[in-house]
Amino acid sequence: MSSSNSTVSSSDSNPRRCAACRYLRRRCAGDCILSPYFPASNPQRFACVHKIFGASNVARMLQQLPVHQRARAADAISMEAYWRVQDPVYGSVGIINLLQHEIYMNQHELARTQAQIAMHTAQQQQQQQQEEEEEEAQQASQPVEAPNMHPQQQDLFAPDRTYLDLSHFPDFF
C-alpha cells in the first residue's frame, strides 16, 4: 500500500479481494460471483472447493441458482469438498454410510428394548392375575360361620315370651 513497498504488486496487496480471487491471483471484480461466499478471512474454504470442484465449476453451479439459494449451496459445496479432502476415497458418502449404519444399530436396539418392555409388562400382568386368583381362592376356602347363639340372646320360642293377644283381632275367616 505504501510507496516504500514497491516490490509488492498492487493486486497482491489489495485487501478487498475475496479468497477465490486471491487464490487464483486475479483481480476481484465488483460483481465477483464467488466473493460473497468465499471471504478472504477463510482461505482454506476456497482451497478445498477449488481442489475438488474447480473454481469455474463452482462459479457455474452458483450462477445457475437463484441468488437467495447461493449461500446455502456454497456452504454445502464447501462441506462436501472438505469431507472429500479428509477422505479422498469416500468423501461425504462415507459419512452417509456411517449414519445409515448408526440408524440400523439404533433401530435394532430400539426393537430389542421395546421387546423387553413388552415382556416386563406381560410378566407384571401375569403376576397381578396370579395374586388376584390366589386371593379369590383363599376367600372361597374359608368355612361359612353359623349365626352366633349367645346365651344372653332371647329364645324367640320360649313359652314365657309375651305374644300379641290375638283376641283383639277380628275373625276374618
Add this chain to the structure above:
Amino acid sequence: MGGGSPCASCKLLRRRCSKDCIFAPYFPSDDPPKFAIVHKVFGASNVSKMLQELPVHQRADAVSSLVYEANARVRDPVYGCVGAISFLQNKVSQLQMQLAVAHAEILCSQMQQEPSMSRQQMDTEDKSFLLHNNIATLPQFMNFASSSNVVQEPLKIESFWT
C-alpha cells in the same frame, strides 16, 4: 484398452484413449452418462488428479462415491449430499430420543418391581426425571454446521455398498 473402443471419458473429451488411460477401467464405453455426470460436477482434470493420488485398489470405490455425489448434486443443486446427511442426522436424533424413552420405561418398570418401593412412589414426576436424565446423557454426534438449517426431503438413500 486393448484394441477396443475408447472409454466413455475419452469419447466425451474427444481424445485418443491410451492404454494407460486412468479413466478407462472405471468409465467403460457402454455407460456414457456415468462419466458425463462426474465431468459436469467435478471436471475431468480434477477427477484425474484425485484418482492419481490414490492407490489403484482404492480407485474403484473413489469413482463410485464420486458418481454418487455427482448424482446427488445434479438432483439437488443446492444441498447435494449434504441434504441426505442432514436428513439422516435427524433420523439418528429421533431414534436416540426414542431409545432414551424406552430405556427410561424399562428403568421405571424395574423399579416398580422392587418390593421395597411402593407403587405410589413411582409417579409421573419420577418418570419425567428419569427420562430427562437419560436424554441429557445422549452422545454428541457430528455437527455439520451450515449457514442454514438443512432439513429437506431426502434423496433416495439406498445402502451404498450392497
